[in-house]
Structure formats: C-alpha cells, structure tokens
Amino acid sequence: MRTIFVLGPAGSGKTTLTHKFGKYLEEAGFKVTYINLDAAVEHLSYEPDFDIRNYVTVTKLMSEHEIGPNTALIKSVEIMAKYKEELVKFFSNAELIYDYAIVDTPGQLELVLFHESAVEIIKTVKGRACGIFLIPTDLLKTIRDLAFLKLLALAVRYRLDIPLVTVLSKADLAREMKLEITEEDFYSLALDGVEMDLTTELWSVLRKLEKRQRIIKVSSVTGEGFDDLHTILYEIYCTCGDLT
Numbered sequence: 632m633r634t635i636f637v638l639g640p641a642g643s644g645k646t647t648l649t650h651k652f653g654k655y656l657e658e659a660g661f662k663v664t665y666i667n668l669d670a671a672v673e674h675l676s677y678e679p680d681f682d683i684r685n686y687v688t689v690t691k692l693m694s695e696h697e698i699g700p701n702t703a704l705i706k707s708v709e710i711m712a713k714y715k716e717e718l719v720k721f722f723s724n725a726e727l728i729y730d731y732a733i734v735d736t737p738g739q740l741e742l743v744l745f746h747e748s749a750v751e752i753i754k755t756v757k758g759r760a761c762g763i764f765l766i767p768t769d770l771l772k773t774i775r776d777l778a779f780l781k782l783l784a785l786a787v788r789y790r791l792d793i794p795l796v797t798v799l800s801k802a803d804l805a806r807e808m809k810l811e812i813t814e815e816d817f818y819s820l821a822l823d824g825v826e827m828d829l830t831t832e833l834w835s836v837l838r839k840l841e842k843r844q845r846i847i848k849v850s851s852v853t854g855e856g857f858d859d860l861h862t863i864l865y866e867i868y869c870t871c872g873d874l875t
C-alpha cells in the first residue's frame with residue numbers, strides 16, 4: 632500500500648484534494664482508503680475510514696479545558712500521538728486491502744512541522760510514505776512568494792524525511808502562473824532590500840532545486856494535473872524514493 636500525506640498551509644486544498652484525487656484513483660481501478668488526521672475540521676467531503684475525531688476534537692478540548700483554539704490545536708496533536716498504535720493497527724489491516732492510503736493532515740502546517748508528536752505519526756509509516764505539498768495559487772503573487780514556498784517545500788521535506796511532490800493547487804484559478812525562477816528574477820529581489828549574501832546563498836540552493844524539482848499544477852475542481860500527479864507518485868514508488 633502506498634501512503635500519501637497531503638500537506639500544506641491552511642486552506643491550501645488538502646481536504647478537497649484528498650477527496651477528489653482519491654476518487655480519481657478509485658475510478659482508475661485502485662482501492663483507496665481515506666484517513667483524516669485533522670481534529671479541528673467540522674465538515675469533510677469524503678467518508679474517512681480512520682478519523683482522528685473519534686479520539687479527539689478541538690471543539691471538545693476547548694470547552695472541556697476552557698482553552699483557546701491555538702492551545703487546543705496543539706493539545707490535539709499531543710493527544711493524537713497517544714493513539715498512534717490505533718493508527719498503526721489501521722495501517723497494517725489496510726495494507727492487505729488497499730493500494731493507496733490518502734492522509735488528510737491538520738489545517739495548520741505548523742502543527743505538523745513543529746510538534747514531534749505529528750512527525751512521530753508520519754514516522755510510523757515512513758519507508759512507504761510520501762507527501763504531496765500544496766502551494767495554493769492564492770498565495771502566489773510575486774517571485775518572492777514562489778521562491779519562499781519552494782524553499783518551504785524543501786524544509787518540509789527535510790523535516791519529515793519523506794519524498795515530497797510539490798504541487799501548485801487550485802490551478803484553475805491561475806492558469807498562466809509562472810512556476811520557474813530564473814537567476815535574473817531571483818537577483819532582482821535583492822534590489823528590494825534582501826541582503827546580497829543571503830540572496831547568493833539561497834540562489835545556490837534554489838538553482839539546484841529548479842533543476843531537480845518539477846512543480847505540477849493541479850486543480851481539484853477540474854481534475855487538471857491529476858494524471859501528472861499520479862505519474863510522479865508512481866515513479867517515486869518505482870524508483871524507491873527520489874521525487875525529483
């Protein structure tokens with residue numbers, strides 16, 4: 632079974648992609664199981680086979696402990712880790728039945744990245760897991776946004792230590808979006824006040840990324856990019872790992 636963690640900033644389209652890409656895989660003849668790890672979500676467009684809200688919800692934590700939403704979100708991730716064994720059990724049963732497990736992660740990306748408990752959960756399936764990192768079109772207005780989000784995707788990959796496909800989500804909202812950064816583009820940012828030394832260092836990282844990391848445009852509304860996404864995921868599992 633191939634386990635795909637759907638990651639991204641709040642509102643980037645994780646839940647919708649989980650649902651629509653899952654359906655796409657099912658229509659292609661694959662057996663897909665859906666996992667929800669977002670304890671704060673109220674409505675899901677798909678029916679999860681494993682739902683963390685059966686163990687913990689942010690709303691309940693807020694009222695039981697009289698705490699605010701942010702503290703409750705952090706607490707929910709800590710509690711989630713206590714149910715790791717349930718998830719491990721679920722994965723080992725699902726292994727025998729399904730081709731793909733799609734995991735919808737918490738709305739706030741920082742919950743996944745900053746808290747060891749969330750990383751621990753991903754480690755339970757590491758080796759068979761990969762991630763889809765969503766960069767929503769709405770966040771991309773300038774080359775600096777694009778450069779920042781590409782570097783963030785790299786940091787996410789480093790943090791979680793799983794192969795990661797970077798996807799521009801909601802592509803139907805901006806079909807003509809430029810996805811490559813040239814040296815000229817990047818150095819023009821230095822004129823805006825970014826230190827030249829930092830620009831030089833970052834460009835050396837980005838230049839390598841530009842050569843190796845293909846970003847694909849995906850829309851969960853039109854299904855654009857799903858074929859490409861499927862091909863890249865297939866390649867990852869076939870070649871054992873390198874996502875570039």
Ligand code: GTP
Pocket residue numbers: 639640641642643644645646647648669672737738739800801802803804849850851852853
């Ligand atoms: P949180 O878990 O709350 O952080 O959100 P999320 O990342 O799961 O995003 P979600 O799937 O809830 O989508 C957020 C909003 O974007 C919703 O209004 C979706 O209908 C919309 N949306 C998601 N995918 C697409 C897409 O491909 N195209 C367009 N136009 N809208 C989309």
